Amino acid sequence: MNLSRTARLALRLALALGLGVIYVPLGIVLLNSFNSDRTFAWPPTGFTTRWWSTAWSSSGVRDALWTSVQAGAGATAIALVLGTMAAFAVQRHRFFGRDAVSLLIVLPIALPGIVTGIALNNAFRTILEPFGVGLGLFTVIVGHATFCVVTVHNNVLARLRRTGLNLEEASADLGADTFTTFRLVTFPMMRSALLAGGLLAFALSFDEVVVTYFTAGAQNTLPLLIFGYIRLGQQLPIVNAIAFAMIVLTVIPVVLAQRLMRDTGVLRRGGTAALIAK
Amino acid sequence: MGSASGTPAAPASPTGRTAPVRPGPRRRVAAALHRHAGVRLSLLLSAPLAWLGVAYLGALAALFVTAFWSTDSFTGDLVRTFTWANFHDVVTIEVYRTVALRSLGVAAAVTLIDMVIAFPMAFAMAKVASPRAQRWLVIAVLTPLWASYLVKAYAWRVMLSSDGLLGWGYGLTATVLTLSYLWLPYMILPIYAGLERLPDSLLDAAGDLGARGWRTFRTVVWPLTFPAIVAGSVFTFSLSLGDYIAVKIVGGKSQLIGNVVYDNIGAANNLPFAAAVATIPVVIMLVYLAAVRRTGALENL
Numbered sequence: 184m185n186l187s188r189t190a191r192l193a194l195r196l197a198l199a200l201g202l203g204v205i206y207v208p209l210g211i212v213l214l215n216s217f218n219s220d221r222t223f224a225w226p227p228t229g230f231t232t233r234w235w236s237t238a239w240s241s242s243g244v245r246d247a248l249w250t251s252v253q254a255g256a257g258a259t260a261i262a263l264v265l266g267t268m269a270a271f272a273v274q275r276h277r278f279f280g281r282d283a284v285s286l287l288i289v290l291p292i293a294l295p296g297i298v299t300g301i302a303l304n305n306a307f308r309t310i311l312e313p314f315g316v317g318l319g320l321f322t323v324i325v326g327h328a329t330f331c332v333v334t335v336h337n338n339v340l341a342r343l344r345r346t347g348l349n350l351e352e353a354s355a356d357l358g359a360d361t362f363t364t365f366r367l368v369t370f371p372m373m374r375s376a377l378l379a380g381g382l383l384a385f386a387l388s389f390d391e392v393v394v395t396y397f398t399a400g401a402q403n404t405l406p407l408l409i410f411g412y413i414r415l416g417q418q419l420p421i422v423n424a425i426a427f428a429m430i431v432l433t434v435i436p437v438v439l440a441q442r443l444m445r446d447t448g449v450l451r452r453g454g455t456a457a458l459i460a461k
Numbered sequence: 462m463g464s465a466s467g468t469p470a471a472p473a474s475p476t477g478r479t480a481p482v483r484p485g486p487r488r489r490v491a492a493a494l495h496r497h498a499g500v501r502l503s504l505l506l507s508a509p510l511a512w513l514g515v516a517y518l519g520a521l522a523a524l525f526v527t528a529f530w531s532t533d534s535f536t537g538d539l540v541r542t543f544t545w546a547n548f549h550d551v552v553t554i555e556v557y558r559t560v561a562l563r564s565l566g567v568a569a570a571v572t573l574i575d576m577v578i579a580f581p582m583a584f585a586m587a588k589v590a591s592p593r594a595q596r597w598l599v600i601a602v603l604t605p606l607w608a609s610y611l612v613k614a615y616a617w618r619v620m621l622s623s624d625g626l627l628g629w630g631y632g633l634t635a636t637v638l639t640l641s642y643l644w645l646p647y648m649i650l651p652i653y654a655g656l657e658r659l660p661d662s663l664l665d666a667a668g669d670l671g672a673r674g675w676r677t678f679r680t681v682v683w684p685l686t687f688p689a690i691v692a693g694s695v696f697t698f699s700l701s702l703g704d705y706i707a708v709k710i711v712g713g714k715s716q717l718i719g720n721v722v723y724d725n726i727g728a729a730n731n732l733p734f735a736a737a738v739a740t741i742p743v744v745i746m747l748v749y750l751a752a753v754r755r756t757g758a759l760e761n762l
Contacts (some may be wrong), residue, residue: 186589190674194589197581198598204578205605211626215619265509274507276498277512284506287513293695293701293750295742298521298720301735305527306520310685329517360491385525390609392706398724407610413618413710434604434626441600450595 209430216423238424247408253320254395254404255388258327262384263377265328266335273336274343291330296393299330304397318400326398327391331384338380339373346372379443382436390433405429528736536717539662539732545735555723561741564718567637572648572694574641579693586649586683587656588664602649614639614710621711639711640701647700648693655689656682691753698749702742718742742744 186194219229238244269288273281291299307322316322350372354364392406399407412418412430484492494501528547531540551557586598605613617639620626629635659682667677705719712720718741725735 188673191589194581194585198590199578201578201645201649202601203583203670204642205602206615208620208642209605209608211620212612212616261512265512269509270503272502272509276502276505278502284510287518288509291513291517293699294521294746295699295739297703297705297722298524298739298743299517301722301732301739302517302520302524304726304734305524305736306516309523329513332513355495360488361495362487362491379706390611392611393703406609406611409609409615410706413611413615422615426609426615430608430612434607437604438600441603 200287205453211282212423212430213427216420216427218420218423223377234424238421238428241421242426243403243408244405244421247403250320250323251389251405254260254323254327255385257320257324258331258388259384261324261328263334263381266332266380266384267339267373267377269332269344270336270339274340287332288336292333297397299326300394300397303394304422307398318398319402322398322400323402323404326394327388330391330394331387334383334387335377335380335382338376338383342373342376375443381439382443386433386436386440390429430451508728524736525740527733528740530733532731547734548740549743550734551737551741555669557738559719560716563633563715564702565745567633567640567717568698569645570637571640571701572697575645575648575697576690576694579645579652580640580690582655583649583652586653587659588661601655602646602653605646607750610643611706611710613643617642618710631711633712633715634711636708636715636717637713639707640704643707644697644700647696648690651689651692651696652686655686655692659685675750688756691756695750695753697745699742702745 214227216234217230217232218227219231220227227452234448256280267286269284272278273285273365303322303326307325311317311322350368351364354368359367390406392404392410395404396409403411405425406429409422409429412422462716467558481579494504500549527539528546529543531544531546532538533540533543551561558657582602586595586602590598593642617635618631621629621635621638623630645756663681664677665683672680703719705717705723708720717740725731729735
């Protein structure tokens with residue numbers, strides 16, 4: 184590399200500054216969750232753990248958390264099935280409209296969230312309401328699954344590209360049928376890719392608010408609860424505590440997924456969508 | 462998958478039986494699936510296509526159709542007769558044109574700011590940092606990306622409030638700043654991935670041929686990473702155009718397309734008009750995607 188010392192130093196500095204800008208606001212949320220002053224004037228004046236204990240004992244927060252966990256689990260389960268099927272179809276077959284299928288899978292995250300949100304809202308109200316199914320947990324799961332498919336799909340696709348067909352052919356040559364091969368060879372090969380995709384799908388669902396707002400009806404997920412508090416200016420000290428807890432809850436699956444994805448080659452291929460689908 | 466696996470080969474099995482065992486139903490299904498790639502493909506595609514192709518695209522299409530309807534101003538019910546009125550209003554009424562242009566401006570500003578901040582960061586990550594540090598840096602950039610969107614917007618609200626750390630107040634500038642912050646990792650990652658694929662030897666060759674830093678950047682690095690930068694811009698652009706929450710949190714009185722759609726769904730209960738307004742960001746994104754398709758940016762998404 185023909186970079187001068189000054190250039191290297193400048194680049195390192197830019198990186199450090201950039202990371203600083205990324206982390207300072209998050210640090211402030213953490214700090215304010217211990218700030219005894221309700222207005223969060225800078226600099227903080229006193230220390231308290233009251234907000235954390237209030238948030239922990241609030242039944243509204245607990246209910247919302249439980250709803251979010253259920254929604255995340257449901258959406259992840261559906262995304263795992265649909266994403267894997269689509270990845271196998273796209274990677275193992277050549278057919279007319281293959282590119283269109285790839286595009287279709289990315290579409291829910293490529294289109295502005297509000298469009299997906301109101302389209303689903305409209306569809307649910309027209310189709311489901313006559314059957315007596317209102318907006319609620321079920322519609323939230325359906326909405327989340329729609330944009331979670333891409334994370335699983337991209338992870339499985341990257342894995343299939345890397346592993347090739349040799350092992351499965353060997354298995355077939357040794358007399359195993361399609362199902363046995365899948366159970367003993369294909370599935371174990373994909374397990375960590377599925378886990379990574381699933382974790383990312385869960386994190387994506389757990390944090391989503393744009394589409395959720397239009398599909399949840401009266402149901403409160405954790406992000407919707409926080410959004411409500413912020414909008415009405417209520418319970419702001421508690422928001423800091425919940426918000427920070429949410430960061431931790433979302434980040435754990437992502438860091439785990441990161442470790443798993445190191446060997447799927449998703450990032451190297453540029454599959455940013457798999458990582459940051461939103 | 463190579464040889465047919467339906468029937469085991471005829472030779473005598475170790476138990477001494479010579480007649481081939483008649484395969485059970487499971488084995489026959491497996492064999493049929495194995496032989497007919499078309500059936501396999503249709504089964505694999507059935508559920509994803511039913512979900513995304515029929516349900517999701519159907520919902521989008523239905524929304525687009527709704528844009529040509531209207532609502533009864535007394536009862537608030539949908540009137541299902543064809544009309545151009547919504548689109549006519551969107552195009553001719555001054556306010557909506559201003560909001561659309563403002564949203565476009567915000568999206569462009571956010572994209573530009575992110576590009577300027579992200580490139581040096583990504584370059585330092587990919588080409589200056591040691592391989593060990595690189596892994597940690599990727600995690601350091603990725604992790605906050607997943608930290609709740611609301612939390613981050615809210616953090617800026619706290620910082621920008623008049624007695625906060627920055628204290629600059631709310632408004633359009635605050636919105637641009639917050640959105641730039643929110644989408645920054647979406648710009649860093651594709652550029653980082655693009656730079657990582659750029660062989661160091663090319664940079665060395667440029668240096669050996671006498672090019673200084675700036676010239677190397679202009680003639681080697683920029684053209685080769687351009688698709689990655691465009692890929693990042695697809696994210697920042699689309700996400701900014703569709704946002705209504707950050708604007709609500711830090712935007713003060715300013716309105717973007719997202720808010721107009723949101724208000725027409727909620728307070729005004731005018732779905733047809735909301736649908737017509739929502740086609741603006743979709744059309745802008747489709748035009749943008751079509752324009753950048755030739756750069757190869759979409760493979761970098």
